[in-house]
Amino acid sequence: MNTAAVLQDEFSGIPGENGQYLTFILADEEYGIEILRVQEIRGWSRVTPLPNSPTYLKGVINLRGTIVPILDLRERFAMESLEYSSTTVVIVVRVEHEDEQRVMGLVVDGVSEVYTLGKDQCQDPPEFGGSLDQRFVKSLASVDEKMIIVLDVDAFLTAELQRSLD
Amino acid sequence: MDLSEFSDTFFEEADELLVEIESHLLDIDPDDPDPEQLNAIFRAAHSIKGGAGTFGFTVLQETTHVLENLLDDARKGNLSLNSRIVDQFLEAKDMLKDQLDAYRNGTAPDQEAFEALCQALQRIAEENRAGADAAPAPAAAEPPAQESAAGAGFELFDGASADADDGTPRLQVRLREVGEADRTLIIEELGNLGEILDSGGDEACFDIQLATEESPDNLEAVLCFVIDAEQLEITPLGGGEDEATAAQEASAPAEPEPEPEPEPAPAEPEAAAEVAGSESSEPAGEAGESPAESAAPEQPAAQDTPVAEEPKPAAPPQAAAPKEAAKAPAKPAAAPKAGKAGAPETSSIRVAVDKVDQVINLVGELIITQSMLNETVNGLEGVVNSDLLNGINLLQRNARDLQDAVMSIRMLPMDYVFSRFPRLVRDLAGKLGKEINLVTEGESTELDKGLTERIIDPLTHLVRNSLDHGLESPEARARAGKPREGKLVLSAQHQGGNILIEVRDDGAGLNREKILEKARANGIPMSDNPSDDEVWQLIFAPGFSTAEQVSDLSGRGVGMDVVKRNIQSMGGHVEIMSKQGQGTTTRIVLPLTLAILDGMLIKVAGEIYILPVSSIIESLQLRSEHLSSLPGNVQMLKVRGEYYPVISVYDAMGLRGLASETDEGGRGTAVMVQAGNIKYVMLVDELLGQQQVVVKNLEANYRRIPGVSAATILGDGNVALILDMPDLYRLGQEARVRRGGPSDAARAPSASTEEAEQA
Numbered sequence: 001m002n003t004a005a006v007l008q009d010e011f012s013g014i015p016g017e018n019g020q021y022l023t024f025i026l027a028d029e030e031y032g033i034e035i036l037r038v039q040e041i042r043g044w045s046r047v048t049p050l051p052n053s054p055t056y057l058k059g060v061i062n063l064r065g066t067i068v069p070i071l072d073l074r075e076r077f078a079m080e081s082l083e084y085s086s087t088t089v090v091i092v093v094r095v096e097h098e099d100e101q102r103v104m105g106l107v108v109d110g111v112s113e114v115y116t117l118g119k120d121q122c123q124d125p126p127e128f129g130g131s132l133d134q135r136f137v138k139s140l141a142s143v144d145e146k147m148i149i150v151l152d153v154d155a156f157l158t159a160e161l162q163r164s165l166d
Numbered sequence: 167m168d169l170s171e172f173s174d175t176f177f178e179e180a181d182e183l184l185v186e187i188e189s190h191l192l193d194i195d196p197d198d199p200d201p202e203q204l205n206a207i208f209r210a211a212h213s214i215k216g217g218a219g220t221f222g223f224t225v226l227q228e229t230t231h232v233l234e235n236l237l238d239d240a241r242k243g244n245l246s247l248n249s250r251i252v253d254q255f256l257e258a259k260d261m262l263k264d265q266l267d268a269y270r271n272g273t274a275p276d277q278e279a280f281e282a283l284c285q286a287l288q289r290i291a292e293e294n295r296a297g298a299d300a301a302p303a304p305a306a307a308e309p310p311a312q313e314s315a316a317g318a319g320f321e322l323f324d325g326a327s328a329d330a331d332d333g334t335p336r337l338q339v340r341l342r343e344v345g346e347a348d349r350t351l352i353i354e355e356l357g358n359l360g361e362i363l364d365s366g367g368d369e370a371c372f373d374i375q376l377a378t379e380e381s382p383d384n385l386e387a388v389l390c391f392v393i394d395a396e397q398l399e400i401t402p403l404g405g406g407e408d409e410a411t412a413a414q415e416a417s418a419p420a421e422p423e424p425e426p427e428p429e430p431a432p433a434e435p436e437a438a439a440e441v442a443g444s445e446s447s448e449p450a451g452e453a454g455e456s457p458a459e460s461a462a463p464e465q466p467a468a469q470d471t472p473v474a475e476e477p478k479p480a481a482p483p484q485a486a487a488p489k490e491a492a493k494a495p496a497k498p499a500a501a502p503k504a505g506k507a508g509a510p511e512t513s514s515i516r517v518a519v520d521k522v523d524q525v526i527n528l529v530g531e532l533i534i535t536q537s538m539l540n541e542t543v544n545g546l547e548g549v550v551n552s553d554l555l556n557g558i559n560l561l562q563r564n565a566r567d568l569q570d571a572v573m574s575i576r577m578l579p580m581d582y583v584f585s586r587f588p589r590l591v592r593d594l595a596g597k598l599g600k601e602i603n604l605v606t607e608g609e610s611t612e613l614d615k616g617l618t619e620r621i622i623d624p625l626t627h628l629v630r631n632s633l634d635h636g637l638e639s640p641e642a643r644a645r646a647g648k649p650r651e652g653k654l655v656l657s658a659q660h661q662g663g664n665i666l667i668e669v670r671d672d673g674a675g676l677n678r679e680k681i682l683e684k685a686r687a688n689g690i691p692m693s694d695n696p697s698d699d700e701v702w703q704l705i706f707a708p709g710f711s712t713a714e715q716v717s718d719l720s721g722r723g724v725g726m727d728v729v730k731r732n733i734q735s736m737g738g739h740v741e742i743m744s745k746q747g748q749g750t751t752t753r754i755v756l757p758l759t760l761a762i763l764d765g766m767l768i769k770v771a772g773e774i775y776i777l778p779v780s781s782i783i784e785s786l787q788l789r790s791e792h793l794s795s796l797p798g799n800v801q802m803l804k805v806r807g808e809y810y811p812v813i814s815v816y817d818a819m820g821l822r823g824l825a826s827e828t829d830e831g832g833r834g835t836a837v838m839v840q841a842g843n844i845k846y847v848m849l850v851d852e853l854l855g856q857q858q859v860v861v862k863n864l865e866a867n868y869r870r871i872p873g874v875s876a877a878t879i880l881g882d883g884n885v886a887l888i889l890d891m892p893d894l895y896r897l898g899q900e901a902r903v904r905r906g907g908p909s910d911a912a913r914a915p916s917a918s919t920e921e922a923e924q925a
Contacts, residue, residue, distance in 0.1 A: 047771065048885040052872045052897070060425035060868070062879045065531055069868040102867040161869055 020116050023148055024091065024108040028081050032150045037093045039103060041111060044088040058107065070105040073155060080139040095157040102157060117141045176217045178748050183210040185585060187259050196247040204241035211237055215925045225275045226265045232287045233258050254286055337382060339374040340399040348393055522575050529572045530860035536565045537881035578618045580658040581609035587629055587656060594633045601640050601650055607657035613665050617756055617911040618735055623784050624729040628669040628752050636673035636750050664780055667754040676744040677700060699843060702742040706730040767854035773820040776859055776878060776888045781839045785853055788834040799902040803847045813898030814849045819873055841891035873897045
């Protein structure tokens, strides 16, 4: 790949091509999301719980006048939940479902780095099973021998909307 | 200039004008038409024609033109109306609407329909003319002023017929005090509009003979761009030519009377202003012409009285000679009305709904900020900070007023909805052979625009049902000892924060037995001895409608489930009251607005929730001795001798762990609420107080949550959920069934408040 193409990809931010990713830590593993989807990063604040909802959905917050749902990613991935502390971070992301944009917050242990990942660094995830839902994983990338699990943020919303009302 | 950006405005205005035309047409009594109304219809048609011409919507323009001519005849008494003609006019109005929509969508209007309609209208005109020629009876309908000039009147009338016969009427255009350059321009212009037969004269008085299809009004409108209206005089050259003109001038009504009267033609106000201006400037420039002008034999009146009003063209235009003469008496009526019609336009502006909504949202934010401030200030020492506290109080009052004012922008009177029903009822009644008297009440009741638009379809459905299946045929009514004419009432009224819209008929009423029979056939489960209310609710069952038609009950259910769904999606509900043989009332209860809600703040399990105040009947102090249990975990509370089911918010919302609701002594707080037709008692931990809240949609970023209708932001910036009363009842019942089961504990979801508050 020549330099021009790389640059172009970097600027266009096409997912799956070269793009910048924000990584965060969840139980010592590093996860990545497209940086263009990140609206802001904020500390944990009190939420209003939503009754009749799954436990990983911590509730909703008031984000400058709009009501934004907050998901705990540890609980979403059926990991052991952690007590929230001053370092607990909420990444507010823009997600899309059927061309409709929405905003939701993801609770993570802490943010880590910003990487530029080339296509050659990413591979489609193999069938892995386990508690992490395959739908949420877009690809696996390697940076300096580290594995980064690149997540598909839209899948969180889709999963929420598809969950049947009971 | 690019006109396209104005065309939207034209479409909107034309829509409104068409609505106006329709309402007048429906209202008019063909035997004794109110000249005011005919004038109003004429003006509306004329305005549409003008706009259509400007934007080049030729078909629309021509249709309105044909219609306008007939209306003009009618308002001058030359065309006696009958219900058939009114029907035809209504059809024409429908077609105008179609054409308008076609232009709006950028498609070509239906040419065939246009021609057919034009022919139909033309026929009316011809029949009328034939009738008029045979017996000059219309003269009787014409004002006495006309008769005083009877000779002239007939002469003119003949002239009009002659014009119509040879196809192209001839007009004499007289220009006074028009310079060479302008004259050339005018001749060129007129050449485009028709055929110039002859021209000649000097600057003081220049005559042009023109064969044209255009009406003098149109010519005048065109030429007014070049010269002042008072410099122009247009005379039709009919059969009698000069005689006609002379006769007319002699006749009192044609000349001097119209003089001081304002002309209803739309170009007039500008003309008047222009004239006023020119009055001072022109004579100075062309003083030399004045004597020549005053010598002009045909225009003495104009000369004598240099009023700011333009003298009406001395002789009536085109095929409308007698009409013109009759215009004199018609005018006084028209003039004030024209002023009135103009008023709303200047006192209102068109604003995109988006912009209004934006303002409403901002005001919502302001209210939140204001209550946040309020809360902060409440903790302050009163004496030291009295200025601040006063300021905050003032702010609160102002914010409330602002909110009310802003909300009222979105409010539309129900007339907007009701006004479309007279037509529907008229058409349907005619089709069904029924005699129906439609009465509307409370047209000025206001409702949020968003809701107004969404209420039309369900309401149309209910009205149709009433007409089709509720109200009986005149014969059947007579047999039942009722007046032949059925009565259908549409009413609207405010009740608390709700609006009640009713469709009431004095028809046959719902047939309980048939509904039950049908429900059984459809396999809808029901109790052994259902109350009337329960039976009526059956017609809202989906599928109930689609069943094959059964005589007098048929269709009562057609789409009723859709009606109910629509109303529910607007946050309202439908009630039916019916008495066999006496009629049916369908009542729609809707909240006034969806954006702001009067909320009762309650505390359950440490969290604040909001109940819509409109659904609260009363709050109660609970004593366990008043509670009694029924099998299946059903609890009933006795309030003043009546038992009501009890729903616990804890159960319904799956809240656990912090259950308080009742203290050790079995006391607690309860609220009796109304959810649709059901009244129930809700157990809560605490009532915190009442507050207006701005409704925020949960679906905007997330999804619907059972038992929750929306959310809001409280004064402290936290989110509180607004409870959905009917859904809560359903959840409570389900929870009852589950209660005691092993799955219960596992189901208890996220409401772990401790966790949430660890921030």
